[in-house]
Amino acid sequence: MTMWVTTKRIARYGLIGFLRNGFVSLSAILIMTTTLFVIAGLLVASAALSETLRQLTNKVDVNVYFATDADEEQVLAMQRSLESLPEVALVSYTSREQALSDFRERHKNDQLTLQALEQLDENPLGASLAIRAKETSQYESIAAFLDAQHQAPGGEIITKVNFHQNKAAIDRLTAIIDTSRTAGFAIAGFLILASILIAFNTIRLAIYTSRDEIGVMNLVGASRWYVRGPFVIAGILYGVVSGLVVLIVMYPIALWLGPASERFFGTFNVLTYYTTQFPLLFLVIMGTGILLGALSSLLAVRRYLRA
Amino acid sequence: MIYYDKVTMTYNGGYPAIEDITLGIDPGEFVSIVGHSGAGKTTLLKMLFAELFPTAGSVYFGSREIASLSQKELLEMRRNIGTVFQDFRLLPTKTVYENIAFAMEVAGKDDDEIRADVPHVLELVGLPDKMWSFPRELSGGEQQRVAIARAIVNQPDVLIADEPTGNLDPINTLDVVEILKRINDLGTTVLLTTHNKGVVDSVGRRVVTLDQGRIIRDDKQGKYVL
Incomplete structure (x- = not known):
């Protein structure tokens, strides 16, 4: 008897068992669908979380304000030295003008402020640099660098570094990001483990x-794979059907x-996310x-x- | 062809279920093993298809000691022994046809052979028109006849029938005994356990009587005596 005949018979018995044990198959599929839904939900939630964190992180920056009489060349030199720091992702320069x-623009509906501005002979605003770090935790060292520049000779062109005002907010954000990552992974791990155990137990x-x-x-003398094979096929069919159900129901x-x-x-x-990441979702769920x-x-x- | 050599079997720590049994069975014999419940009849048979192993002594099938067989040889040996039980043991999610075909597939028969032999063997046990029924749709007597068909379809050397009539009414009992006799006439060795006096007396062949795990009688043309 060839391998092919055996494989065909095992596959057929797997399918027959799947169909004839309708109620058992249904309950296994229901539980497995729930498990896969949990996993799909966690995938989406973690994508949403990291996207949100990325945005929040992008909104955090340190601004350096320069004196109105600071030479533009000096400011640009400062920008270059900041850009050479490994922690710095981006430095954007805002000129006085x-x-x-x-x-x-910000105060276009505030005539009083604009009138006050007109009273001044010259532009009261200094140039500034907005610095964005690669990681929120790195702002501390960037601020330390700026402080050192401030103390150094010629540092008087810096009038203000707003890190110390932002520090509390940045620290909290860093802590929240860290905690939510850890907690997220822990909860995800727990949920996945629990649902896998339930699915396993149902089968x-x-x-x-x-x-x-x-x-x-x-x-009757059936060999090991002749007995196991059909059950494994039925198990795979539970997985395929549940996976398809999850992927289809996710769309609406x-x-x-x-x-x-x-x-x-x-x-x-x-x-x-569903449409662009469909291959990933398909692979993970199925x-x-x-x-x-x-x-x-x-x-x-x-x-x-036995035996 | 079957030989029990000073076999003792003790379940975990208790009294021995069978004790120091020596018994030889020749090819083509029809042996009825009788005794009260708990006398050791089923234990004796289970050691033949390697569901149990003796705690002392050896059981031989042909020239091989069963305990020494490899996993693969054991499967082959089982395919050479047909089994019938009091509770029928059919596959509930398979039709009558599939139940019998399964035993043939396991033995490596090809599809043409299966298509030809299954109706034939159902004819032999008198159930040609129940091929596509599920076991739950059949009466006890019919289920037992399917079990016998499955047991003999691969033309085994030995047919083991453990209380095959225990769940059947007198008419079906008689039918099953007739079928077993016919199978034996075709050359298959039959081992039958029962505590039904009528069955043993109607067979009229060799009778081995067990009591408390020991052989107390072995008659060539026996009757049920206890």
Whole structure:
């Protein structure tokens, strides 16, 4: 008897078992669908979280304000030396003129302020540098660098470094980001573990109902894979069906939550994530489903396969 | 062809279920093993298809000692022994046809052979029209006949029937005994355990009587005596 015939027979019995044990298959699929939904939800949530954190991190920066009489060349030299620091991601320069027009724009509905500005002979605003670090935790060392520059000869051109005002906010944000990452991973790990155990146990119970059958197969002299194979096939089918259900049902949910998620998170859109990251979602959901189904079946059937 | 050599079997720490049994069975024999419940009948049979192993002594099938067989040889040996039980032990999610086909597939038969042999063997046990029924749709007698069909479809050397009539009414009991006799006439060695006096007396062949794990009688043309 060829391998091919054996494989075909095992696959057929797997499918037959899947269809004829309708109720057992249904409950296994329901539990597995729930498990895969949890995993899919966590994938989306973690993407949303990291996107939000990335945005928040981008909003944090340190501004250095220069005296009105500071030479533009000196400011640009400072920009270059800041850019050479390994911690610095970006330094953007705002000239005195730019600062003035920004100010006007910001206060365009405030005639009183604008009139006060007109009374002045010259531009009261200094140039400034906005510094963005690669990591929020690195602002401390950048601020230390700026302080050192401030103390150094010629440092009098710096009038203000706003890090110390922002420090409390930055520290809190750093702490929140760290905690939410750790907590997020812990919760995700716990949920995934719990749902995998539940799915595993359901499939085990499904196979427990077939233990007499397994005994009979052994008695007739069926080889190990002839007994296990159909159960593993059925387990894979649970995974495939559950995975497809999750992927299909996710679409209308993403469609429905799309605009709301964008309002809530800023730029993160569930629907965009679903459509652009579909290959990843497909791989993770189907892969987990198939692996979970096959492995649970295999481990469960091993228990009832003596000899 | 089957030989029990001073076999003792003790379940975990308790009294021995069978004790110091020496018993030889020749090819083509029809042996009824009788005794009260707990006399050791089923234990004796279970050691033949390696569901249990003796705690002392050896059991031989052909020239090989069963305990020394490899996993693969054990499977091959099982395919050479047909088994029938009181509780039928059919595969509930498979049809009558598939139940019998399964045993043939396991033995490595090809699809053409299976398609040809299954109807034939169902004819032999008198159930040609129940091929596509599920076990739950059959009566006890019919289920037992399917089990017998499955046990003999690979033409095993030995057929083991452990209380095959225990769950059947007198008419079905008689039918099953007739089928077993017919199988034996075709050359298969049959080992039957029972505590039904009528069954043993109607067979009228060799009777081995067990009591408390020991052989107390072995008659060539026996009757049920206890």
